[in-house]
Amino acid sequence: MLRKLILKTVVFLVLVVLGDFLFGNAIAYMVNHITVGGQGRDNYICREMKDDVLVFGSSRALHHYDTQVIVDSLGMSAYNCGADGCGILLAYARFSMVCERYRPKIVIYDLVAGYDLLKGDNMRQLKWIRNWYDRKGIAEIFQDVDPMEKYKMMSYTYRYNSSFIKSAFVFLTGKAMESNIRGYVPLEGVMKPGKVKVEKGVWQEEDTIRAQYMMNFVQLAKSKGVKLIFVKSPIWYEQDSLKMEEVRPFKEWCERKGIPFYDFTNHPKYMHHEEYFDDGKHLNAVGAREFTKDLMTIIKEDLE
Numbered sequence: 117m118l119r120k121l122i123l124k125t126v127v128f129l130v131l132v133v134l135g136d137f138l139f140g141n142a143i144a145y146m147v148n149h150i151t152v153g154g155q156g157r158d159n160y161i162c163r164e165m166k167d168d169v170l171v172f173g174s175s176r177a178l179h180h181y182d183t184q185v186i187v188d189s190l191g192m193s194a195y196n197c198g199a200d201g202c203g204i205l206l207a208y209a210r211f212s213m214v215c216e217r218y219r220p221k222i223v224i225y226d227l228v229a230g231y232d233l234l235k236g237d238n239m240r241q242l243k244w245i246r247n248w249y250d251r252k253g254i255a256e257i258f259q260d261v262d263p264m265e266k267y268k269m270m271s272y273t274y275r276y277n278s279s280f281i282k283s284a285f286v287f288l289t290g291k292a293m294e295s296n297i298r299g300y301v302p303l304e305g306v307m308k309p310g311k312v313k314v315e316k317g318v319w320q321e322e323d324t325i326r327a328q329y330m331m332n333f334v335q336l337a338k339s340k341g342v343k344l345i346f347v348k349s350p351i352w353y354e355q356d357s358l359k360m361e362e363v364r365p366f367k368e369w370c371e372r373k374g375i376p377f378y379d380f381t382n383h384p385k386y387m388h389h390e391e392y393f394d395d396g397k398h399l400n401a402v403g404a405r406e407f408t409k410d411l412m413t414i415i416k417e418d419l420e
Contacts, residue, residue: 143276168192172207173226175200182408183298189412196299203231205241229362234320302401303394350386
């Protein structure tokens with residue numbers, strides 16, 4: 117009786133492992149062959165991209181930097197690598213994979229303290245790079261955030277479980293669930309000031325993991341001879357002194373290191389001008405075009 121139980125248990129475990137392997141690899145095949153939408157964009161960034169000017173950061177990077185304006189202004193190819201709700205961990209992972217292939221000329225990083233420097237949900241950023249776990253240096257990021265992740269990543273299905281339905285739809289239909297222009301995703305709305313929630317500054321502790329990977333990002337850019345530029349893009353409402361304090365130490369560090377840092381916080385051209393914004397934190401397409409033009413004017417002067 118015991119031998120039968122053990123045999124059934126072994127057979128069950130073998131079937132589970134085999135099922136996980138087959139199902140996980142089926143999802144991997146779909147994900148790796150998607151060329152449109154957000155997943156196609158991710159595949160291009162991590163496997164193919166060889167553009168001159170790259171933009172990294174969170175949703176403010178994704179929606180604020182009009183790549184066509186960059187191309188027209190600098191005469192270089194450009195691609196936007198920003199991602200909603202993510203920051204330095206995803207940015208470093210993508211940048212390290214890019215640098216395995218080639219050396220971009222300019223990297224623009226749109227800094228948001230809540231995603232790049234201060235305490236927050238690091239696991240949220242990691243879910244974007246689970247399918248790249250086997251690439252050089254990516255496993256170390258997971259190890260630094262949560263040592264238990266290396267055991268979870270032994271499951272092929274786990275690597276793709278958050279994207280299965282969306283990936284299957286895009287793969288089978290060929291229809292993108294979002295469109296982009298050289299990685300840039302424009303927002304078309306116009307905000308209503310009365311509905312804006314103004315974010316006041318509150319003291320938050322520095323995230324040592326994020327801070328370390330920000331330094332890793334800077335060092336990687338330096339080692340590859342890439343011109344790195346940090347930017348704080350505009351918001352609609354005025355930021356108070358405590359909110360400004362979140363990035364002051366990093367801004368001063370950049371100044372000491374000779375790294376350009378262009379701060380558009382509380383910029384009079386954009387602050388309280390709702391025609392430029394989709395919501396209080398994000399520029400719409402009109403605002404993104406105008407802001408990118410302003411930024412390119414500064415960068416061109418810096419390059420001369």
